[in-house]
Amino acid sequence: MAANGNGEFSFGKGTARKGLAKIQTTLSQKNKNEICHDDSGPTVRAQTIDELHSLQRKRSAPTTPIQGTQAQGTFSPISEEERQKQQLQSISASLASLTRETGPRLVRGDPARKAETPRVAADVHHYFTPTISVSDSSLKFTHVLYNLSPAELYEQAIKYEKGSFIASSGALATLSGAKTGRSPRDKRVVRDETTEDELWWGKGSPNIEMDEHTFLVNRERAVDYLNSLEKVFVNDQFLNWDPQHRIKVRIVSARAYHSLFMHNMCIRPTPEELENFGTPDFTIYNAGQFPCNRYTHYMTSSTSIDLNLARREMVILGTQYAGEMKKGLFSVMHYLMPKRQILSLHSGCNMGKDGDVALFFGLSGTGKTTLSTDHNRYLIGDDEHCWSDNGVSNIEGGCYAKCIDLSREKEPDIWNAIKFGTVLENVVFDEHTREVDYSDKSVTENTRAAYPIEYIPNAKLPCVGPHPKNVILLACDAFGVLPPVSKLNLAQTMYHFISGYTALVAGTEDGIKEPTATFSACFGAAFIMLHPTKYAAMLAEKMQKHGATGWLVNTGWSGGSYGYGSRIKLPYTRKIIDAIHSGSLLNATYKKTEVFGLEIPTEVEGVPSEILDPMNTWADKKAYKETLLKLAGLFRKNFETFTNYKIGKDKKLTEEILAAGPIF
Numbered sequence: 001m002a003a004n005g006n007g008e009f010s011f012g013k014g015t016a017r018k019g020l021a022k023i024q025t026t027l028s029q030k031n032k033n034e035i036c037h038d039d040s041g042p043t044v045r046a047q048t049i050d051e052l053h054s055l056q057r058k059r060s061a062p063t064t065p066i067q068g069t070q071a072q073g074t075f076s077p078i079s080e081e082e083r084q085k086q087q088l089q090s091i092s093a094s095l096a097s098l099t100r101e102t103g104p105r106l107v108r109g110d111p112a113r114k115a116e117t118p119r120v121a122a123d124v125h126h127y128f129t130p131t132i133s134v135s136d137s138s139l140k141f142t143h144v145l146y147n148l149s150p151a152e153l154y155e156q157a158i159k160y161e162k163g164s165f166i167a168s169s170g171a172l173a174t175l176s177g178a179k180t181g182r183s184p185r186d187k188r189v190v191r192d193e194t195t196e197d198e199l200w201w202g203k204g205s206p207n208i209e210m211d212e213h214t215f216l217v218n219r220e221r222a223v224d225y226l227n228s229l230e231k232v233f234v235n236d237q238f239l240n241w242d243p244q245h246r247i248k249v250r251i252v253s254a255r256a257y258h259s260l261f262m263h264n265m266c267i268r269p270t271p272e273e274l275e276n277f278g279t280p281d282f283t284i285y286n287a288g289q290f291p292c293n294r295y296t297h298y299m300t301s302s303t304s305i306d307l308n309l310a311r312r313e314m315v316i317l318g319t320q321y322a323g324e325m326k327k328g329l330f331s332v333m334h335y336l337m338p339k340r341q342i343l344s345l346h347s348g349c350n351m352g353k354d355g356d357v358a359l360f361f362g363l364s365g366t367g368k369t370t371l372s373t374d375h376n377r378y379l380i381g382d383d384e385h386c387w388s389d390n391g392v393s394n395i396e397g398g399c400y401a402k403c404i405d406l407s408r409e410k411e412p413d414i415w416n417a418i419k420f421g422t423v424l425e426n427v428v429f430d431e432h433t434r435e436v437d438y439s440d441k442s443v444t445e446n447t448r449a450a451y452p453i454e455y456i457p458n459a460k461l462p463c464v465g466p467h468p469k470n471v472i473l474l475a476c477d478a479f480g481v482l483p484p485v486s487k488l489n490l491a492q493t494m495y496h497f498i499s500g501y502t503a504l505v506a507g508t509e510d511g512i513k514e515p516t517a518t519f520s521a522c523f524g525a526a527f528i529m530l531h532p533t534k535y536a537a538m539l540a541e542k543m544q545k546h547g548a549t550g551w552l553v554n555t556g557w558s559g560g561s562y563g564y565g566s567r568i569k570l571p572y573t574r575k576i577i578d579a580i581h582s583g584s585l586l587n588a589t590y591k592k593t594e595v596f597g598l599e600i601p602t603e604v605e606g607v608p609s610e611i612l613d614p615m616n617t618w619a620d621k622k623a624y625k626e627t628l629l630k631l632a633g634l635f636r637k638n639f640e641t642f643t644n645y646k647i648g649k650d651k652k653l654t655e656e657i658l659a660a661g662p663i664f
């Protein structure tokens with residue numbers, strides 16, 4: 001093989017030559033110094049070590065030509081320098097204290113590499129209007145690390161963040177700190193004249209109120225903290241693959257881990273899109289290392305995640321768990337999208353070769369990521385989607401998979417996605433080989449991998465698809481009484497969607513250590529902003545209009561409750577899902593279960609028939625019946641809060657939904 005001068009390699013024509021072809025160097029032999037040297041190759045063109053280092057890194061070319069300086073005589077709308085200045089001004093405006101004259105002084109680049117920062121950055125302070133009341137914070141510079149690449153973020157993390165390591169797979173192993181799951185009780189939403197009427201407040205609602213003033217107190221705390229740092233990370237990215245309904249988000253954070261996480265989880269702009277980014281639609285101030293002040297009104301712990309819809313801002317204090325940013329933005333989408341008649345969904349989504357789309361609803365740990373990541377289908381997304389008149393679109397640009405007990409055999413695509421660029425949260429690894437032990441729960445059960453969706457080989461890019469054909473409701477039933485699969489009519493689908501039942505799997509929400517039965521409206525009460533019946537009505541309308549079939553799949557226990565039975569084997573669940581996708585399950589023979597009135601198939605290819613009716617798997621039939629009635633009672637009690645609401649325009653549907661629950 002030889003270099004042909006074009007940077008390509010090819011085998012020499014005369015294959016008669018034995019062994020490897022001689023590698024030709026492109027450097028001319030003429031200009032070499034007449035100094036004694038060994039003949040292993042030419043020497044570098046640098047006089048000092050600094051010069052050598054400067055050779056190593058080539059400045060990225062501007063993605064659009066700098067008109068006016070390069071293209072002589074062309075009208076120059078904006079120079080590269082001007083563009084960078086505008087970017088910094090925009091970020092400075094984001095980071096401005098609301099009580100001082102101006103935003104902080106910003107420079108681009110890593111403070112540790114002052115000598116290397118581009119000239120434009122060093123000059124930037126000239127562009128800012130002088131402050132009238134000079135404070136210490138306006139005298140210092142805050143360095144902005146703007147949309148860094150994964151490689152740069154790796155370097156930052158490894159250099160400056162304790163607990164950051166390169167795992168043997170190439171992923172960045174990191175720690176999220178004291179919090180290893182979300183803190184839903186510390187979420188606050190500003191209640192003002194608008195949100196007062198629009199949002200869901202009170203019992204069962206995730207929206208715990210705070211006033212505007214308190215929000216500003218926390219915002220100031222976060223902004224002051226961030227500005228006090230030597231450097232902050234800024235990500236400008238998008239949400240929603242539907243170009244008509246794309247949202248621009250800015251995330252300001254203090255950790256490379258957070259910046260890389262969001263790089264992976266949000267949609268990554270192209271260089272051209274970044275140049276024209278302009279003002280973000282929504283901004284997150286993540287000051288997670290810094291606590292909130294517990295003397296502040298409404299604060300019940302040192303953690304606070306505050307959402308202000310009017311200001312389009314979110315403030316994070318006292319938790320470094322990155323999922324807060326992901327799910328905080330999801331909450332925002334649950335507000336913005338329904339305003340545009342678009343349904344936002346806590347669901348996974350994939351598409352078959354023939355274009356058949358399936359949604360996978362379910363609470364945390366029920367299998368959205370696991371089952372939507374299917375080697376035989378195109379992945380549209382694993383967790384957050386929109387369903388509009390155009391079809392479905394993923395909100396995110398990445399996936400966030402649970403890693404506990406991850407195995408190469410059972411989840412090969414997720415396993416292979418854990419490589420360079422992926423953030424691995426809170427996993428344990430061998431201190432020498434850096435080999436991850438996915439069974440180790442020493443830090444938490446809620447170990448996670450965040451990777452860009454392109455890391456899944458059959459990702460559907462762009463992440464959009466036609467209207468769903470199947471709507472699969474996943475429940476991880478710790479009681480072990482729900483059948484592995486049931487076919488639902490529309491009223492039953494709505495009943496189970498509003499109920500949002502599962503056994504919460506340990507760890508994702510802070511403080512939960514064992515599976516416990518839980519109900520979470522729309523399979524995501526922690527993130528919805530409007531009353532659940534609003535989303536339910538939209539889902540019913542869309543399912544009806546597009547003829548989608550509902551299914552309830554229990555990915556939880558069989559043969560007894562948690563502690564007695566065991567979790568349904570993933571290969572069986574996959575077979576069930578295959579039969580739903582292929583349409584074969586639609587044509588199966590069904591029988592109706594008692595109490596829940598669920599239609600269960602008598603046979604599914606590849607699944608032992610005796611497990612399809614859970615009663616068969618319990619040795620103690622009396623215990624089964626008691627447990628079934630206990631769960632039915634919990635369903636009924638939970639649904640009481642919804643009995644006074646009308647769902648959609650249709651009174652008939654509302655009555656049918658109320659009748660679709662357990663009868664006993």
Ligand SMILES: Nc1ncnc2c1ncn2[C@@H]1O[C@H](COP(=O)(O)OP(=O)(O)OP(=O)(O)O)[C@@H](O)[C@H]1O
Nearest residue numbers: 363364365366367368369370402555568569570573
């Ligand atoms: N029968 C089964 N079906 C689905 N998942 C199973 C099954 N048995 C075990 N599991 C495990 O359960 C977990 C499901 O987690 P998954 O990441 O898919 O949750 P999720 O619904 O995407 O939650 P989140 O919203 O928190 O991301 C995985 O660790 C998977 O290996």
Ligand SMILES: O=C([O-])CC(=O)C(=O)O
Nearest residue numbers: 182323327363364383508
């Ligand atoms: O938000 C998280 O931490 C993970 C997640 O997807 C969920 O809980 O639904």
Ligand SMILES: [Ca+2]
Nearest residue numbers: 368369383400
């Ligand atoms: Ca998931």
Ligand SMILES: [Mn+2]
Nearest residue numbers: 346363364383
């Ligand atoms: Mn989720």
